[in-house]
Amino acid sequence: MTEVQAAQRAAAFEARIAAGEKIEAGDWMPDEYRRQLIRMIGQHAHSEYVGMLPEGAWIDAAPTLRRKLILVAKVQDEAGHGQYLYHAAETLGATRAEMLDALLEGRAKYSSVFNYPTLTWADVGMIGWLVDGAAIKNQLMLAQCSYGPYSRAMVRICAEETFHHLQGREMILTYASGTPHQRAMAQDALDRWWWPALMMLGPHDADSPNSPQLKAWRVKTKSNDEVRQEFLDEHAPELLAAGLTIPDDDLRFDEETRHWRHGSIDWAEFWRVVKGDGPCNAERLAARRAAHDDGRWVREALAAHAARASQRASE
């Protein structure tokens, strides 16, 4: 292909995106578009997969049957959402084996927020309200993505995940208007999850080198700071209205712009946690590796059964 043809191809691709068309698996796409999508979708899939762990730890201790049913369903959803996303990455040529190896060997990134511990039952509610709340803002944005399989996975995930957010909000609102002990639990959970939730939406736009190209390709339709602003504008007033204190002395409502403003985020902590040195990184990976190893006999049995059945069929 000549340079002119390559330029025409790239221009045709960008025109399709500008016209609002969805790119599908077999379409021509720039190598960098494919590479960035595999990177993003892989990290997103790993986040769903690892995201089962912090809350899964509380299933046994759920205080009522209703809360236990809700939590089991939520953790099961995260497993399913990981499956939708691994599928979307596969359509671009990635394989599940490679992606899982990268996760288990500690080479793949996943959301920083899942490397914080769940110390009390109220954390389950606060994760639903804040972490799922932030994730939904991001995912609603990604549902507009120019890559069809990723966009469709996001639409399905958002539809299912809305209840994750609302059950957490309901739980925290209940505790925030409950006994002094319950109110203290809700406040303690907010103190510990507020900053990780703000951070999980990623570095500021000025420190996010991939963002302009991703926006031009409509892989992302909003920047990290735009999504963080949406999250803040929805959650700050509701948390305050519930009588909770947001652990940010600089938090304020800007009358001029009609937006909430947060104080400065500790990005050193964010990068430490993303790069493997958070409170629970080692524990999370160890749990995933143990699950992988414990499941080996099931995979071996399935493979042996399938092999024998196909041998019988050919006899």
Place this chain on the structure above:
Amino acid sequence: MTVDGQLPRWEVFKQDASSKAHAAVGSVHAADAEHALLMARSVFARRPSAVSLWLAPRWAVHEFTREQLAEALATPGTQLAAPMRYRVFIKSSDRRSMAAYEHRGEVVASGTSAALRAATPDELPLGMWLVEDAAVIASAPADAEAWFAPASDKRYKQQSEYAVSVKRHPATREGT
């Protein structure tokens, strides 16, 4: 397949109601047909809208984007293959949705090239999948009630169960 590699991939098509078409929703990895159906139910039917699942092994699914469709239709096809039945799935819209490729019927043709010619409507669709009919497995109609109805009773998965409003606290300055 290696045990610590990955099991074969199966494409999953879900039907939300008997009046609707099956649509491609994603894939699962499974050792055999029975395992694949169970995986598909767990992954794609945790919510009420499912009445039937079709699955096809990856090798039996032939995908064509609009670009590939135009190219394939412009290339003379070979007719060496024996006639075979294909299920035809068409993508007709780029609007925001959970699924894009929907079942539109069947064609019998000698090879995918002839099947594409037979299945392509006058107006070129945004994409087409041809699925080899002989390789398709389906959830049993007799199992539909046991497999799909329980999801309807799990009302705690629905957002309407959480209609909790926050009373505005006087300390908040929003909306003043």
